[in-house]
Amino acid sequence: MAAPLPKAALYYYPSSIWSSAPLLALEEKGYGQDEIDLKLVDLSKGENYSPTFLRLNPKATVPTLVVPLHTTLSPEIESRYKAIQDTKSIVEFLDKSRSTQSRTHTTSSAPSPSLSPATIGFSAVSEKVIALLHSLGADPNALTYLNARDEASLRELASARLAPLVARRDAINQLLSDNESAKIRVSEKTRNFWQMKKAATENILDVYAAADKPASELDEGARAKREAFLQEAKTGWGGLREILEQLNQEIIGPYLLGDQLSIADLHLTPWLARLAQLSGGTIADDGNTIVGKLEARVDGGFSLPKDLSVAEARRRAGLPELEPGTNERQSRLAALWDAMKERASFKKVYEDGLH
Ligand SMILES: N[C@@H](CCC(=O)N[C@@H](CS)C(=O)NCC(=O)O)C(=O)O
Known part of the structure; x- marks a missing residue:
């Protein structure tokens, strides 16, 4: 019997923000269940710091995708692997590695739409948004702490x-x-x-x-640490306002690049999901509610422009009309949330709630 084909392995942690991007990609691209091994790295136990994991990714982060090298796809040759160590490259790899034309190495007959931006202009917007989401000031893990x-x-x-x-x-x-x-x-x-x-x-x-402990019971050093922490928190969360405004401005609606889902939406969604959760949002909330909670958390006085009609955004996302004749409006981020929430990929990745 022929040796099994070497497979890719996705190292992930279910409630990690950035693991959710490739998990969404696997669903959106129609990968079969058995096409990629999912390997859990328990961040809460510090498993990502083990010497074994550090050999795969010296930065100790998930997601990490270990893929067989192209030249050794033949099962007769001993497999060699390379590790892809950041979310952006992993999602791009997953997008390119399954196409509707190729039926080899897959047990899935699901369609495999290209998630890459279709034009140079769209590519530039997509790159800009992904870079912004992964920038220091936008880091959802830091904002969580x-x-x-x-x-x-x-x-x-x-x-x-x-x-x-x-x-x-x-x-x-x-x-x-x-x-x-x-x-x-x-x-x-x-x-x-x-x-x-x-x-x-x-x-x-x-x-x-x-x-x-109340501040009055802390020694000087501990009090200074608390104050510095609260100041850092204020600066960090305050800085989100500008980031949210920029993102909202870039979104055509309902998805970043219009009515077609693309790679950047797979970064935007987990980012927004975590920040929404930290702001008291739940999986049951619609886009307007989620964005309202986020706006209140970042800065009580701020609101994103509601320049999209909910009916129009839903039509573009291929969603059924809600109440005919209402002229409710929403921000672009809210429209993106409503559209993503209806997708099978979102329902699967967030089946246990926002994280
Ligand atoms: N720049 C990295 C960031 C990934 C990242 O921060 N992953 C988090 C989970 S969402 C992680 O693994 N944190 C573990 C740690 O730093 O201890 C990427 O884009 O993949």
């Missing part, structure tokens, strides 16, 4: 996020001590990386661990 505007919301945040942070710190400590006792052997570079991640984790942990 910083989701507090005052001492009360800091207490709430700490009670939800302290345990996973402690687990991560402990996992890194274990790796450092295993290396110290020569149970494992890693390079100086890896040891430094662990130490850097440990310090970053402890920085936040210090603030969370003291969250229950």
Whole structure:
């Protein structure tokens, strides 16, 4: 019997923001269940810092896609692999690697639309939006740790996020001590990386661990740390206003590039889903509600222009009319949310709620 064909493996964590982009892509591109191995990396246990995972991705992030090299697709030759280590390249790879014409290496008969922008102009918009979503100021993971505007919301945040942070710190400590006792052997570079991640984790942990105490009971150092944290949170969340305005402006509607879904929508959706969740949004909310909650969280006085008609946006997305004759209006981000929410890919990736 012929050896099985080498397969690609997607390393992911179900509730991670950026893992959701390739997971949406797998559905949208019609990949068969057995075409790609899904390998869970438990971020809450710090599994991404293990030496094995670091060999695949020295930045220790998911998603990571390990693909067989083209020249060795023949099963007779021992397979060689390369790891694709960032969300943008992974989604592009998944888009290019399944086409409607090719029926080899697939058990799925689902259609496989191209998700690449169709023109040079659209490519430029798409690149710009993806770069903006992955920029430092827009980092949804940082905004997750910083989701507090005052001492009360800091207490709430700490009670939800302290345990996973402690687990991560402990996992890194274990790796450092295993290396110290020569149970494992890693390079100086890896040891430094662990130490850097440990310090970053402890920085936040210090603030969370003291969250229950009123400021008057904190020593000077802890009080200064809390103040710096709340200031960073304010700056981080405040900076989102401009980013939301820019994104909203770029969206043609209902999708970024009009009535056809494209790659950038697969980045926009997980980004928006996490920020919506952090702002108190739920899977049941429609676009106007989600964007309203986000606007209130970022800056109570701000609202994106509602320059699309809901009826028109729904028509463009191929969705049934809601109540005939209403002239409700919405922002472009809201229209994108409503359109994405109806897609099978979204329903699958967010079946357990927003994350
Ligand atoms: N620039 C990376 C960012 C990926 C990223 O931040 N992944 C998060 C999960 S959404 C992660 O793996 N974090 C683990 C960690 O830093 O400990 C990409 O685009 O893939």
